[in-house]
Amino acid sequence: MWLKFVLPIAGGALTLYAISRMLAGKKHAKETRVCRKNPLFKIQEAMPEKKGLLKKKANMDLINVFADIGWEEGSADAVICLYRDVDMKSLMNKISLARCTVQKGDSPSAELYCIELSMVNRKEMLFAKSDLDREEWVDAIRKYCTQSNIENSYLKSSKLGAGSFATVFKCVERGTGREWALKEIAKSSLAPHELDDLKSEIRISLIVGSHPHIVFMKEFVENSDRCYMVLEQLTGGELFDRIIDAPSGHFTERAAAETARQMLGALAYLHSRSIAHRDLKPENFIYTDGSDAARLKLVDFGFACICTSPTSATGVCGSPGYVAPEILEQDAAGGSGGGRGYGVEADLWSLGVVLFVLLTGVPPFGADSDEDS
Numbered sequence: 001m002w003l004k005f006v007l008p009i010a011g012g013a014l015t016l017y018a019i020s021r022m023l024a025g026k027k028h029a030k031e032t033r034v035c036r037k038n039p040l041f042k043i044q045e046a047m048p049e050k051k052g053l054l055k056k057k058a059n060m061d062l063i064n065v066f067a068d069i070g071w072e073e074g075s076a077d078a079v080i081c082l083y084r085d086v087d088m089k090s091l092m093n094k095i096s097l098a099r100c101t102v103q104k105g106d107s108p109s110a111e112l113y114c115i116e117l118s119m120v121n122r123k124e125m126l127f128a129k130s131d132l133d134r135e136e137w138v139d140a141i142r143k144y145c146t147q148s149n150i151e152n153s154y155l156k157s158s159k160l161g162a163g164s165f166a167t168v169f170k171c172v173e174r175g176t177g178r179e180w181a182l183k184e185i186a187k188s189s190l191a192p193h194e195l196d197d198l199k200s201e202i203r204i205s206l207i208v209g210s211h212p213h214i215v216f217m218k219e220f221v222e223n224s225d226r227c228y229m230v231l232e233q234l235t236g237g238e239l240f241d242r243i244i245d246a247p248s249g250h251f252t253e254r255a256a257a258e259t260a261r262q263m264l265g266a267l268a269y270l271h272s273r274s275i276a277h278r279d280l281k282p283e284n285f286i287y288t289d290g291s292d293a294a295r296l297k298l299v300d301f302g303f304a305c306i307c308t309s310p311t312s313a314t315g316v317c318g319s320p321g322y323v324a325p326e327i328l329e330q331d332a333a334g335g336s337g338g339g340r341g342y343g344v345e346a347d348l349w350s351l352g353v354v355l356f357v358l359l360t361g362v363p364p365f366g367a368d369s370d371e372d373s
Contacts, residue, residue, distance in 0.1 A: 034070025034081055042187060043199050044147065044222040047071075050140035055112065055127040056082065062112075062127065065092060069144055076224035078144035080117075095124055097148050101174060102141040104134060115141070146221050150228050153221075156182060165189040170233065180218060183229040197302060198227065204275060204304040205229070213266035215286070215299045236287025236294045239354075243282060243361060250361030259296060260355055266298040267351060271344045276313055278303040280350035281322045282357060310343035321363050324349035 036046040051068035065082040072079045077098040084090040095117060105116030105125060113134040117124040128134035145152040154171040160181060161168045171182040190198065205217040221228040239259070243250060251259065263285060270277060277284075279300060287294040303317040316330045317323075324346035356364045 034068055034079060035073060036070055038071045038076065038147070038222075038224075040076050040224045041147075041222050042195060043202060043227060044220070047144060047147065048140055050136060051088070052133075053086075053129065054082075054115075054137070057125060065126075067126070069097075069140055071144075076148070078148045080141070095119075097141065097145045097152070099149060099152065100141075100145050101152055102138055102145060103175060104138060117141070146219070147223065150182075150221055150223060150226075154180065154182060154230065165194065171230070179233050181231045181233040183231060185227045185229075187225055187227060201301045201304065202229070204301045204306075207273060207275065208270065208301070211266060211269050212295065213262045213297055214269065215297045232297075234286040234288055234297060234299070236289045236291070238283050239285040239287070239296065240282035242287070243358060246361070248361070251358045253359070256355065256358040259358060262296040263298070263351060263354065267347055270298075270304075271347070274306055274308050274344070276305055276307045276344040277301065277347050277350075278305065278313075278327070279318050279322075280347055280354060281319045282354055283319075285354075307343045310345065311341040313343060313346070314341045318350065321365055322350045322353045 036049060038044070038047075047070065049070075052066070054065055054067045055062045056065045057063075065084070066086050066088055067080055067082055068088055069080045070078065072094075077096055079097060080095040081088070081091060082093045082095070084092050096119075099120050101118045103116050103118075105114030107114045107127070112127040113129070113131050115126040115128060115134055115137050117126070126137075128137055142153065146154075150156075153174055155174065156169045156171045158170050159167060160170055166183050166185045169182045169184060171180050172178070173180060185198065187195075202217075202220050206220070208214055208217075210216050215234060216232040218230040218232070221230065246255075263280075267277070267280075277298065279302070280298075284298060284300045285296050286299050287296055305313055307313045314330060316327055318327055324342070326342040327346055329340075330342075353364060
């Protein structure tokens with residue numbers, strides 16, 4: 001009788017214990033899961049996936065660990081989760097990338113390729129199976145480190161300038177020592193339409209890539225509260241200032257021809273990729289340095305758009321005095337252009353105005369106000 005009473009209780013206790021362990025396991029799995037998309041990001045797409053077998057020192061031995069990198073759920077910080085099993089269910093350790101830099105380390109043997117992680121108070125060494133695998137891990141970890149905290153990859157220094165919602169700093173890239181311009185944008189300062197414009201500018205800049213006469217965007221970084229554009233640093237000043245400082249207040253024909261060659265090269269490259277700049281003016285051409293032989297580069301893709309036909313672009317944008325008539329017609333028709341859009345050809349009008357200013361030192365449509373001009 002007593003046994004009949006105890007055994008059901010014992011069985012129930014065991015069942016409850018098993019259930020509690022199962023629920024704890026599920027909770028633990030949720031806490032250690034990583035995701036590719038940070039919910040706090042408004043622009044950045046999902047980050048690249050990188051996971052697999054690495055080795056890690058444990059006491060005096062090297063042991064296998066299965067690593068996965070991503071965003072810790074509910075956090076703005078990236079982590080590397082190290083598991084004991086290939087199914088990645090038994091968590092061994094988590095490495096926060098909130099304050100972390102990564103580089104190739106010295107390998108103890110020809111079969112091991114060291115990945116060195118440097119945190120504030122410690123270092124962590126992981127080992128890849130090949131040099132190529134290490135390259136992929138270092139690249140992926142660096143991206144997650146940078147997106148967690150810009151200072152993991154760049155050291156900000158002096159301020160170069162400021163606009164309505166962005167501030168530009170000089171910065172130095174850790175590891176290479178190369179100087180870049182860092183455009184910092186507070187998300188809280190962006191209205192919804194400005195956020196859409198920034199998304200478009202980033203997308204266009206990534207499509208543009210590298211060209212001798214267009215400013216190069218090295219990478220786009222998004223943290224929980226700020227966005228950053230890491231741009232080629234141009235120190236030679238605006239074309240506008242060189243026109244003003246020219247001996248006669250304008251360029252010679254020879255100098256204007258060389259300048260036009262560079263501007264047309266940039267424009268031809270953009271148009272071959274169906275990109276309209278829509279804000280060509282002397283202020284948006286900047287020299288690489290202060291020398292007379294400095295290269296000229298086109299900047300500021302805030303109004304740029306994709307144009308796949310002569311009428312695919314719509315909307316009024318650009319700078320007074322330089323904007324093409326077909327764009328102004330959009331305004332006259334309530335922003336619709338009477339049902340007809342415009343294409344990349346609108347940039348040629350603006351460039352023609354820039355060439356006129358180069359040769360004469362004055363705009364062709366000068367007036368007392370922007371509206372009149």
